[in-house]
Amino acid sequence: xxxxxxxxxxxxxxxxxxxxxxxxxxxxxxxxxxxxxxxxxxxxxxxxxxxxxxxxxxxxxxxxxxxxxxxxxxxxxxxxxxxxxxxxxxxxxxxxxxxxxxxxxxxxxxxxxxxxxxxxxxxxxxxxxxxxxxxxxxxxxxxxxxxxxxxxxxxxxxxxxxxxxxxxxxxxxxxxxxxxxxxxxxxxxxxxxxxxxxxxxxxxxxxxxxxxxxxxxxxxxxxxxxxxxxxxxxxxxxxxxxxxxxxxxxxxxxxxxxxxxxxxxxxxxxxxxxxxxxxxxxxxxxxxxxxxxxxxxxxxxx
Amino acid sequence: xxxxxxxxxxxxxxxxxxxxxxxxxxxxxxxxxxxxxxxxxxxxxxxxxxxxxxxxxxxxxxxxxxxxxxxxxxxxxxxxxxxxxxxxxxxxxxxxxxxxxxxxxxxxxxxxxxxxxxxxxxxxxxxxxxxxxxxxxxxxxxxxxxxxxxxxxxxxxxxxxxxxxxxxxxxxxxxx
Numbered sequence: 001x002x003x004x005x006x007x008x009x010x011x012x013x014x015x016x017x018x019x020x021x022x023x024x025x026x027x028x029x030x031x032x033x034x035x036x037x038x039x040x041x042x043x044x045x046x047x048x049x050x051x052x053x054x055x056x057x058x059x060x061x062x063x064x065x066x067x068x069x070x071x072x073x074x075x076x077x078x079x080x081x082x083x084x085x086x087x088x089x090x091x092x093x094x095x096x097x098x099x100x101x102x103x104x105x106x107x108x109x110x111x112x113x114x115x116x117x118x119x120x121x122x123x124x125x126x127x128x129x130x131x132x133x134x135x136x137x138x139x140x141x142x143x144x145x146x147x148x149x150x151x152x153x154x155x156x157x158x159x160x161x162x163x164x165x166x167x168x169x170x171x172x173x174x175x176x177x178x179x180x181x182x183x184x185x186x187x188x189x190x191x192x193x194x195x196x197x198x199x200x201x202x203x204x205x206x207x208x209x210x211x212x213x214x215x216x217x218x219x220x221x222x223x224x225x226x227x228x229x230x231x232x233x234x235x236x237x238x239x240x241x242x243x244x245x246x247x248x249x250x251x252x253x254x255x256x257x258x259x260x261x262x263x264x265x266x267x268x269x270x271x272x273x274x275x276x277x278x279x280x281x282x283x284x285x286x287x288x289x290x291x292x293x294x295x296x297x298x299x300x301x302x
Numbered sequence: 303x304x305x306x307x308x309x310x311x312x313x314x315x316x317x318x319x320x321x322x323x324x325x326x327x328x329x330x331x332x333x334x335x336x337x338x339x340x341x342x343x344x345x346x347x348x349x350x351x352x353x354x355x356x357x358x359x360x361x362x363x364x365x366x367x368x369x370x371x372x373x374x375x376x377x378x379x380x381x382x383x384x385x386x387x388x389x390x391x392x393x394x395x396x397x398x399x400x401x402x403x404x405x406x407x408x409x410x411x412x413x414x415x416x417x418x419x420x421x422x423x424x425x426x427x428x429x430x431x432x433x434x435x436x437x438x439x440x441x442x443x444x445x446x447x448x449x450x451x452x453x454x455x456x457x458x459x460x461x462x463x464x465x466x467x468x469x470x471x472x473x474x475x476x477x478x
Contacts, residue, residue, distance in 0.1 A: 061427070062427065063345060064427075065427045065428040068428040068429060068430070068433050071445065072443070074451075075448045078447050078448065079443050090454060098456045098461055102356040106396050108345045108396040110345050110346050111346055114454055116447065132451065197427070197432050202440070236465075237465075237472040288469050290469070
């Protein structure tokens with residue numbers, strides 16, 4: 001019994017380390033145990049297998065693979081939401097977004113960060129893996145100034161930085177040949193492998209989009225994205241109180257709209273409560289003529 | 303799990319053996335990264351910059367999967383020397399990986415940076431082939447706006463002007 005406790009303790013400690021390390025440790029750990037006659041090879045194999053399953057499967061994706069997942073997620077969402085075809089508004093959004101993304105902990109992604117407005121009254125926003133971010137007109141209407149737009153974008157950047165989208169992929173997609181292939185197998189991609197990969201890919205896209213569109217992320221992940229948004233805003237120089245102000249406005253607007261954020265996100269009041277301790281030292285938002293002018297000109301009538 | 307408790311030998315010795323194995327492995331894994339002086343570019347277009355800041359000038363564009371030698375570390379920035387050039391410059395850590403990356407088959411620069419053997423290994427995982435198959439299976443999903451939004455690029459000079467005009471700058475304690 002004492003031995004088992006030791007084993008569990010050792011494994012638990014190791015779970016704190018990264019995925020690759022975990023695999024390596026499981027390998028060395030079980031080999032040692034087999035060598036000293038404590039467990040059989042079959043048991044060792046089983047331990048190795050389960051340790052790999054415990055490790056975060058999405059860590060196996062390279063930024064390039066994450067990019068391809070993101071493209072298909074964004075395309076799938078844009079088949080339900082029409083883009084808002086205004087060059088000025090989209091460029092404005094991309095300029096603010098770029099400034100924020102470059103101050104995140106993931107400034108560079110395979111294909112770069114890009115932002116696009118969706119032409120809908122619904123209050124909604126989506127962040128596809130790799131940095132393709134979609135914001136609805138309804139969401140932008142919750143923003144009364146540029147700082148509040150920055151808050152919305154920084155929150156979505158937070159989701160991408162923490163790879164929340166990829167976390168929505170069901171563990172069952174990451175089995176057998178797929179895991180091997182994604183972790184750089186030894187063969188070229190044959191037609192059978194391509195078909196298998198495409199099935200896993202379609203499943204992954206569906207897991208991510210249905211989480212984003214229907215169920216939403218756990219409150220813990222939303223809180224993480226909000227906390228990250230505050231850090232990013234501070235680094236750039238936008239007052240993080242913009243996030244609180246935007247949430248207050250969103251709370252009012254959401255009372256008439258049960259779609260989108262009302263369905264997938266914690267209530268704005270809960271989010272405000274969660275971020276309150278992080279905003280204590282931040283003063284009120286000061287107005288700046290140029291910022292106000294360009295916001296009004298570009299998004300004033302969104 | 304029960305089987306683990308029923309091997310030969312005294313439990314204390316077994317426990318010790320396990321701890322030793324684990325400790326040695328941990329020691330090995332923590333030492334390894336320090337020895338790694340070379341990294342791969344993991345973004346489509348790596349940008350070498352004149353200073354450790356995104357507001358600095360881009361001095362050279364580097365290809366995906368090409369290697370750079372690490373010369374110096376400064377926060378989240380690295381001073382590097384690309385294998386394909388003699389120029390030195392700065393890159394952000396998020397653009398680099400310790401892994402050796404393979405180019406997808408058919409990439410424009412495939413022949414110049416990897417051997418033919420490495421090319422044969424390329425093209426696995428979620429890539430353009432998988433996307434093409436996905437498009438074939440889901441004809442109703444339109445990628446044209448995704449392609450279009452990816453083309454929106456904001457120049458560094460535009461960004462600097464935008465921040466200056468809006469008087470957007472971090473307070474000293476929040477700067478990075």
